[in-house]
Amino acid sequence: MSVTSATVQTLSANGVPDSHQVSGLLFVPTLAEDDPCSEIASIYVPKNVTRYEDVLAFGYPAIGIAPWISVECTNSYLVASREAKAEAMIFYQPSTNETGIPPPASDICWNLNDNDRWKQDNPYPVYAIPGPAATTLMRELAWFSDGKTNRSHDDSYPSFQKRDSNVRLFTVIANGEPPQYPIFILTQYLTLRTKERQTDSTPSLWSIVLITLGSIFGLSLIVYIVWLTLQRRGLLQPARLGAHPQENVEAIPMTRATTVHVPREILEQLPLYTYAGPRSPSVASLVKEEVEADVAEIDPSGQSPEPPTEEIHQELPRDAERVVGIRRPAPAVISGGVVASRNPYRLSHTQNMCAICLDAFVIGSTRVRELPCGHVFDPECVDPWLLTNGECPLCKMSILASGSINTPAA
Amino acid sequence: MGSQKRIAKELSELVESPPEGIIVELADEANLYKWKVFMEGPEGSPYQGGKFIVNLTLPTEYPFKPPTVSFGTKIYHPNVTNDEKGSMCLGMLRADEWKPSSKIAAVLQFARQLLQEPMPDDAIEGRIAEQYKNDRKRYDEIAKEWTRKWAVSE
Numbered sequence: 001m002s003v004t005s006a007t008v009q010t011l012s013a014n015g016v017p018d019s020h021q022v023s024g025l026l027f028v029p030t031l032a033e034d035d036p037c038s039e040i041a042s043i044y045v046p047k048n049v050t051r052y053e054d055v056l057a058f059g060y061p062a063i064g065i066a067p068w069i070s071v072e073c074t075n076s077y078l079v080a081s082r083e084a085k086a087e088a089m090i091f092y093q094p095s096t097n098e099t100g101i102p103p104p105a106s107d108i109c110w111n112l113n114d115n116d117r118w119k120q121d122n123p124y125p126v127y128a129i130p131g132p133a134a135t136t137l138m139r140e141l142a143w144f145s146d147g148k149t150n151r152s153h154d155d156s157y158p159s160f161q162k163r164d165s166n167v168r169l170f171t172v173i174a175n176g177e178p179p180q181y182p183i184f185i186l187t188q189y190l191t192l193r194t195k196e197r198q199t200d201s202t203p204s205l206w207s208i209v210l211i212t213l214g215s216i217f218g219l220s221l222i223v224y225i226v227w228l229t230l231q232r233r234g235l236l237q238p239a240r241l242g243a244h245p246q247e248n249v250e251a252i253p254m255t256r257a258t259t260v261h262v263p264r265e266i267l268e269q270l271p272l273y274t275y276a277g278p279r280s281p282s283v284a285s286l287v288k289e290e291v292e293a294d295v296a297e298i299d300p301s302g303q304s305p306e307p308p309t310e311e312i313h314q315e316l317p318r319d320a321e322r323v324v325g326i327r328r329p330a331p332a333v334i335s336g337g338v339v340a341s342r343n344p345y346r347l348s349h350t351q352n353m354c355a356i357c358l359d360a361f362v363i364g365s366t367r368v369r370e371l372p373c374g375h376v377f378d379p380e381c382v383d384p385w386l387l388t389n390g391e392c393p394l395c396k397m398s399i400l401a402s403g404s405i406n407t408p409a410a
Numbered sequence: 411m412g413s414q415k416r417i418a419k420e421l422s423e424l425v426e427s428p429p430e431g432i433i434v435e436l437a438d439e440a441n442l443y444k445w446k447v448f449m450e451g452p453e454g455s456p457y458q459g460g461k462f463i464v465n466l467t468l469p470t471e472y473p474f475k476p477p478t479v480s481f482g483t484k485i486y487h488p489n490v491t492n493d494e495k496g497s498m499c500l501g502m503l504r505a506d507e508w509k510p511s512s513k514i515a516a517v518l519q520f521a522r523q524l525l526q527e528p529m530p531d532d533a534i535e536g537r538i539a540e541q542y543k544n545d546r547k548r549y550d551e552i553a554k555e556w557t558r559k560w561a562v563s564e
Binding site: 356381385388391 | 415416419420473474509510511513
């Protein structure tokens with residue numbers, strides 16, 4: 001037989017002590033002689049079972065235990081317990097074989113058809129324990145009589161049971177360490193860890209842990225998102241400038257506080273190609289190594305909004321563009337209200353030198369960086385500038401202008 | 411040094427083909443970053459006939475940072491401080507408006523244009539700006555007088 005905290009159901013929490021611990025000696029409330037329930041209950045309650053008078057002498061709190069047979073009988077037991085000023089009351093369904101936790105208080109089997117008024121009327125907590133365990137308990141409560149009745153004698157029980165025929169077996173329901181009862185009282189422990197205790201203490205501990213963990217997680221998430229946003233907007237320095245091999249330390253602008261710079265990962269997405277000069281197919285062939293995979297990305301048919309009469313003029317630049325294969329993840333990376341991306345080269349036609357160092361671009365050999373506005377520069381000139389200042393050195397168009405550039409797709 | 415290369419380029423360009431009314435030279439032959447500019451007062455302005463010395467200082471971060479312009483010659487102008495510094499406040503020279511592609515020639519031409527047409531709404535000398543707007547005649551007189559007094563070498 002075992003009754004553990006896991007199998008004690010709270011039916012009424014009325015009058016639960018602050019400590020949520022209920023302990024005491026078990027007794028079976030005595031019903032009135034004329035109560036028909038005495039008869040009915042006799043099949044579950046042995047005649048010489050421990051009664052209130054038996055536990056009274058010890059001065060310990062008393063806890064009633066009784067089978068839940070019918071509405072009438074339960075009420076009789078409740079009244080009897082109340083009169084005995086029991087510390088608590090324990091019921092069990094004698095007819096069930098369920099060894100698990102009894103049904104919750106709301107279950108129909110605990111209904112006394114009085115809208116639970118009984119819970120208020122009885123100023124003590126009421127619990128339910130599994131039927132089989134309670135049946136054993138009930139039997140054991142009757143094992144020791146005052147000698148007038150037969151008792152089942154089991155040799156496996158401690159020998160002191162035999163010492164004195166007046167000794168009674170009491171059952172103590174207690175929580176935690178056994179109280180110091182006289183040695184001749186065989187104590188049987190029931191851990192009555194009540195439902196209230198579970199909801200009040202254990203779960204609250206868990207709540208604290210969960211709330212703490214939740215808060216930490218939430219905070220970290222917020223910090224991470226803020227950090228990401230700042231980095232994406234270029235408000236944080238993404239990388240040490242010194243890491244750039246072509247860095248001209250002197251060329252680093254110092255106006256960080258006032259301007260928004262371009263994060264390096266976005267900078268690296270800006271097209272970088274070999275300057276092919278204004279409309280020069282022969283030159284374009286020099287830089288054929290650039291073509292490869294990029295050709296597929298450029299759809300010539302989508303590039304000429306001009307009427308067909310312009311076709312002849314359009315051909316050369318388009319060819320050059322295909323050959324040069326401007327690395328333009330443009331459709332994905334550059335979009336929106338920017339003049340950009342439709343016709344690469346549109347401004348490199350007019351630019352023959354880097355506006356920063358004033359060096360002329362060498363056709364077919366100078367690598368140039370094209371900004372979304374179409375202006376091209378030596379990457380070693382414009383990159384350090386953009387890393388600290390997000391605007392085109394020529395037209396001051398913002399590289400990060402209103403969503404014109406998204407974060408590169410991996 | 412990238413900045414020196416560019417500055418040298420600009421200097422040689424300006425020496426070879428100087429803009430109207432502007433002559434440049436290095437204040438110190440060994441220092442590319444300090445220029446001495448002789449600016450003629452624009453015709454039709456009260457500064458006409460005067461030759462103003464303008465000091466142009468380039469930061470080592472040039473062209474990523476703007477040059478500074480100050481008048482070595484005293485001048486009566488709403489956009490030039492009326493002190494021994496003679497600082498000129500040019501919008502294009504402010505850190506947030508500066509473009510690395512702007513060249514010194516453009517800066518100097520802009521400065522000279524400012525002699526022709528002061529910008530009283532962006533003034534550094536509020537009193538002169540008020541006078542320029544409300545008592546143009548008096549402003550012209552004083553500016554002319556100052557020009558004759560300080561900017562005309564006998």
